[in-house]
Amino acid sequence: MKHVYPVLLCGGSGTRLWPLSRKSYPKQFVPLVGQQTLFQDTAARLTGQGAGLAFQRPVVLTNADFRFIVTAQLSALQIDPMAVMIEPFGRNTAPSVLAAALYLDKVDPDALVLVAPADHVLPDTAAFHAAVAEGAKAAEQGRLVTFGITPDRPETGYGYLQLAQRPDGSGAALPLARFVEKPDLARAKVLLGQGDCLWNAGIFLFKPRDMIAAFAAHAPDLVDPVRAAVDQARPDLGLLRLDPGAWGQLRDISVDHAVMEKADNLSVVPYDGVWSDLGGWESVWREMGPDADGVALGGNATAIDCADTLLRSEAEGLQIVGIGLKNIVAIAMPDAVLVADMSRAQDVKRVVDILREKGAAQAETLPRDHRPWGWFESLALGGRFQVKRILVHPGAALSLQSHVHRSEHWVVVEGTARVTVGDEVKLLTENQSVYVPVGAIHRLENPGKLPMVMIEVQTGAYVGEDDIIRYEDVYGRQARE
Structure with a gap:
């Protein structure tokens, strides 16, 4: 060997x-x-x-x-x-x-x-x-x-x-x-x-x-x-x-x-075998195995009288429907939609440059932010509030931290959470909640064997991701990581 x-x-x-x-x-x-x-x-x-x-x-x-x-x-x-x-x-x-x-x-x-x-x-x-x-x-x-x-x-x-x-x-x-x-x-x-x-x-x-x-x-x-x-x-x-x-x-x-x-x-x-570097949406369409009409579908997608077309929905509950399309790529995300002629699929990278010049967050970042403990996504954002959905992997823990400008309300909707707020540590299960005041040192953990999901409501003068002071972190991260 x-x-x-x-x-x-x-x-x-x-x-x-x-x-x-x-x-x-x-x-x-x-x-x-x-x-x-x-x-x-x-x-x-x-x-x-x-x-x-x-x-x-x-x-x-x-x-x-x-x-x-x-x-x-x-x-x-x-x-x-x-x-x-x-x-x-x-x-x-x-x-x-x-x-x-x-x-x-x-x-x-x-x-x-x-x-x-x-x-x-x-x-x-x-x-x-x-x-x-x-x-x-x-x-x-x-x-x-x-x-x-x-x-x-x-x-x-x-x-x-x-x-x-x-x-x-x-x-x-x-x-x-x-x-x-x-x-x-x-x-x-x-x-x-x-x-x-x-x-x-x-x-x-x-x-x-x-x-x-x-x-x-x-x-x-x-x-x-x-x-x-x-x-x-x-x-x-x-x-x-x-x-x-x-x-x-x-x-x-x-x-x-x-x-x-x-x-x-x-x-x-x-x-001589099958190979692709998936260097563009035309390659993805080819590898997905189009049907006899050349149509490939992903997620909640429906094609009516279409040919040589790729339709993909990458968002839960979002339906994408194509009617009479030919040689089209249409990709729907929660925060952005791409519609392009299949022959222009290699030009998609130009879109990123244009959006970056415009300062659009969609150029580089996804709504779902992956972290070592799981992920979060913003559901609603206003001048003085933000609502997030947070998933924590089994056995994972967020850092021990505090915030200068915001308070937080946590509502557990799936699984079990171990919550530290100040000197108090307690377990929360589905439909239970806790309030984290501005400046309070706190931590969120998942002690269970299944993913834990919660809804977080932030309120305050500033709800940016860099409003964080870390005291302990098992992943060795600095602020914003």
């Missing part, structure tokens, strides 16, 4: 699936085409054994905003990561890949490292394991291996890998001739017809020492700062925070541009 260490990259905040995917909760953490999230699917795919491979505990690279989402979603799968490395700032994939290589070089220098974005769809796990096993043969010989997807259409949203020879159907790794940037439609048709070009999946397999050597040869300015960031990383509640001073010296660059396009020891494993 060959030991393979998965490295999951999940720090990105893609905008092409707005309004469902946003900076505060991007697509990798959303169940887009199944019951599990894309991140969970990726972690599960790279667990256990298959095709002569033994997958070890994963290493995850993400940012501070997603650290609790990562640990909670892995915990739901009973996956214990080897490390969750927190990037102080986004610096693209090159520093992330090098950090993982340096870290794992100390753990097991002879093992193989498989770097995978955490937002891809790869439903045939056995076929993918077989492809990794083929790549392992080349990686064992010191090659840097990438994976290319056999194209089935002239796609303009992906970069391409041109091979030194046409694939022979064996699945064996082949030498790479060159990288091809995302083409226009005419060029994509030519590449499809050549038969020697594959979509670049952005998945890599290598030995740590070989990747470190490639960076030393082709991007030497990154090596010392990344090494310092890893060596000076600070453990924090089971996480590993990379040193911000060293990380701040790094330039923003992808691993393709930093290393892969310059290295002369690259091999490509052709992959």
